[in-house]
Amino acid sequence: MFDCEVNVAKSCTELTQILIEPSARILAGGTDILPGMRKNSIGKPITLIDVSQLNELSYIREHEGQIDIGALTTHSKLITSPLLLQHAPALIDACASIGSTQTRNRGTLGGNLCNASPAADSVPPLLCLEAVVTLSSHDNQRQVPLSDFIIGPGRTCLKQGEYLDHITFAVPQKHTGTSFMKLGRRNGMSIAVVSTSVLLRLDQQGNIEYARVAFGSAAPTPICSHHAEAALTGKTPSAQLFSEAAQAMRTDINPIDDLRASREYRLHSAGVLLQRALQTAWHQAEMDLR
Ligand SMILES: Cc1cc2nc3c(=O)[nH]c(=O)nc-3n(C[C@H](O)[C@H](O)[C@H](O)COP(=O)(O)OP(=O)(O)OC[C@H]3O[C@@H](n4cnc5c(N)ncnc54)[C@H](O)[C@@H]3O)c2cc1C
Structure with missing residues (x-):
């Protein structure tokens, strides 16, 4: 049994309001955070914010020569994207290698980045694509190169109250x-x-x-x-x-x-x-x- 409270965020505004709470942690697919809680490797007490209803953070879009991927896009959705197959096949191969079908159906790209494992499979291809992450809070939005986002094993530069909103990279040039x-x-x-x-x-x-x-x-x-x-x-x-x-x-x-x-x-x-x-x-x- 986990000793924690779970809140369901119905909008990004609601998410930022709950995230202000110092003990708040996002529950995306739960494939990293739940095993971590089971192993007691995550400090307590913790308030989980279930973001599974935030469909607005699950998308893959191209506009003006850039590709944006919402943080809650699952690996299963990524690996079936014709846009990524055309422009970022290495990212598809990396996400296809993550866990099992069940893990990929739940696990999100944002969760893979924010968990900040040295072994996170989506990160090397995104580093090659010089991806930038957009971090949002109730009163601010900032862009950080992915190479500066993960600062140590399990550590990112996310500040209290911020969440990872989306990941962006330029469509690779010809050849x-x-x-x-x-x-x-x-x-x-x-x-x-x-x-x-x-x-x-x-x-x-x-x-x-x-x-x-x-x-x-x-x-x-x-x-x-x-x-x-x-x-x-x-x-x-x-x-x-x-x-x-x-x-x-x-x-x-x-x-x-x-x-x-x-x-x-x-x-x-x-x-x-x-x-x-x-x-x-x-x-x-x-x-x-x-
Ligand atoms: C059986 C199994 C096999 C696996 N195999 C692999 C593998 O081969 N390669 C690999 O790289 N990973 C693997 N994983 C790890 C995991 O599936 C991935 O890292 C997955 O992408 C995590 O996403 P999630 O949505 O489940 O994250 P969660 O567990 O929900 O969250 C992970 C962390 O990120 C935070 N977080 C999530 N989303 C956000 C956000 N938008 N903003 C701010 N913080 C956020 C959470 O608070 C938590 O601290 C495996 C896991 C399992 C259970």
Whole structure:
């Protein structure tokens, strides 16, 4: 039995009014917060705010070259979105790898970000897309780059009274390829031992004009590898170049030993995954070039 009060928010205005309460926590899909309460890893007392009736926070929209995703959009809704399939297939692959169908039917993108796990699968592709989060409170709205939103394991820059409203990223330019790869201890229902996402944009000659590389489960927060990005930018794609990027990436990540894998295994696997992810993104971008 949980020792908590549950309030149902019927509108975003009502949500911000209840969120002022210091003990208030949002209950979105509940797939992180409820197991956390069961394990007593969440401080008490707590007032849960059930936001499941806020349909206005569940959407995927394109306007003026940007894609907005409401915080309460479930992973199941994301992975069946034709818009994301066209513009952000790596995000689809990442969300499709989260838990089981039941978990994806309940779990939301906002919950995955706000839970701030180093292993949160949606974060690496969103970092590659340079996503920005919009945070709302009763009297303010502000935008924060996703790279600044998660500040430590389980910690975000959300202030008392704020909630994550939506996530935005620019529609990738032409000749762009993206990919997401995850290594778990089993093929399904598995938290990442390490994951990586890549975004490559090619110029007309087929050289890499722009590169983004991000990792999950490789540092206290999901993280970009700016050394790998620098190693790739302006170069001609090849297996040799991708191997150099995998070497450069080791400067940026700092994985730990834990129950799922050792630091050394994670370092090695991150390099292997990155090379495969780069091949996939490259081929995707090349198809776009033809
Ligand atoms: C069996 C199982 C398997 C899983 N496998 C994976 C996996 O492979 N990969 C992975 O990344 N995750 C996995 N998860 C974790 C989880 O499903 C995801 O992180 C999910 O996206 C969380 O969303 P939620 O809506 O359920 O969040 P909730 O549990 O409702 O909330 C999580 C946290 O975020 C806060 N929050 C939620 N929404 C907002 C908002 N809009 N504004 C402010 N704060 C908010 C809550 O207060 C809470 O602190 C798994 C979970 C389970 C139970």
